[in-house]
Amino acid sequence: MNTGVKITAFAAALAATFGTAYGVGKGVGPVDEPAQAGHGEHAPAEPGTDSGSDSGTANAPAAGGLQVSEGGYTLALETPTPAQGRSVLKFSVKDAGGKKVTAYTTEHGKELHFIVASRDLTVYRHLHPVRAADGMWSTPVDLPAAGGYKAFADFKPAGKNAKGITLGADLSVPGMYAPQPMPTPARTATVDGYEVKLGGDLTPGRAGELKLTVGKGGKPVTDLEPYLGAYGHLVALRGGDLAYLHVHPNEGGPGPDVSFTATAPSAGTYRLFLDFQHGGKVRTAAFTVQAGQGGAPAISTPDEAPHDAGGHEHG
Template structure:
């Protein structure tokens, strides 16, 4: 088993970040009961497709809680609309309620639209939209026009603030990956929903996903997500974006963003990652996995740096294949998206 890929967090204004592991069960606390840790397989990127996580970029954000190890944590990046000489330019910053088309571009310092990107994890650019209360999550796949304009359809089901993230690497020699964030606002009466509760499992479209491991500020921790269906381990997960699992984590309070891919292994029932929390606090994790031709998303709430330096818990969710993650007002339901 190779070493887990360490990653950093990034993003912008209202929620969180981080990664996951394999072979857990030690010092885990509420993440996982040791008796349940019986599956030794460590699902991850298919051979030859790599499991590297995207690295964080951007300036640090110093006003978010500390905790043991926080001084050594990677700087939270992507908390700005411009970084490294590139800008995320939204052409539709106030999309309509419900289904609408989002348009944006990445511009260089001269204001020109960038047209050349390096393909990573099967895409030239990863585009994520999340609500500021972390109850709506969209992992979208925009299409690029010849002039550098990206277009994608999105369903934004409630009024209020959202954050859009563009995760990409310019096709320039020596360029590093960049994550930029920009605000979206859906008009209407805004009623924020509570953060879904911490819990060890998430139910999604007949599947149950269990999260085990630790998350510590400033210290690499391993987490493992185990997928079962009708009580049986799912051992034939299908590659999605070049891996057997795809994880995005968002930090409550500033929407610091982390986009990671699993360690080597697979094809299930375990999908593992390694990550470092940039600070103590509450995080939302969104795991995409594909089985029987559909992509589903399991969502969790996790607290880092609480009680002895071990991460605690996850949030539960239920949903149907093809529907994006949304939480009802009581915060208990994550809906899978395709």
């Protein structure tokens, strides 16, 4: 029986709309240099301020990935405007003195987990960059369309009392930008002949189980393979501001169920990306869910094209 880990890194924040950043109201337009997010620590909302939270979620922790700097660390992108299609991303994590960080705590087999997602949440990449001795990271990536993207660095610095940090920074792929609608909420996702079913709902301010069941050809998959030390990895992104959380089940397996305990900090639309490995290949099943609005529908169309949820590239 799988034991889940609690999703705690979301918090209410002012959502940045696509129209503000890239002119969605005009339909299609060119994309230029990205506007960088401001530096600074996460600050709690002032009493009486509407931060987007639903009632009962005021004590939710700060959202991950909403800051380019936190706790004295900064995500520094060397390639903020990659070309459309295949390219190489380079970045570093700098400390408070501006020096590149070279010492990390290995978690789930990696010093750092790197995620890139499009602002409309139709493209998702879980990348595995390589660090040079001087602290510069690099990874190949395939970004299929022009538009706004966000990069997330999920890591824990070396040190006995170090805490995990998720930093986020904007990427922009130049070209004519045609935003895509987010896939509709669904209980089933299909990828490479696998069918993944989602059970449970996201409820603002209340923990609940999300159980993802993997099958193929109408039969349950009972021999999932460990991937980075786990039978499933879940990344959750909130629509609008792309608040981020990367979680793993802490025991259980090898399938067909992968279970997480999730708490939504606010009502709204969320995109869930489940990574699982079978037959020596990592696949990603993606879901759109609603929190505080009745959850995902009981019967819905499988989540597949046109979103591009795949992308496990190694440097």
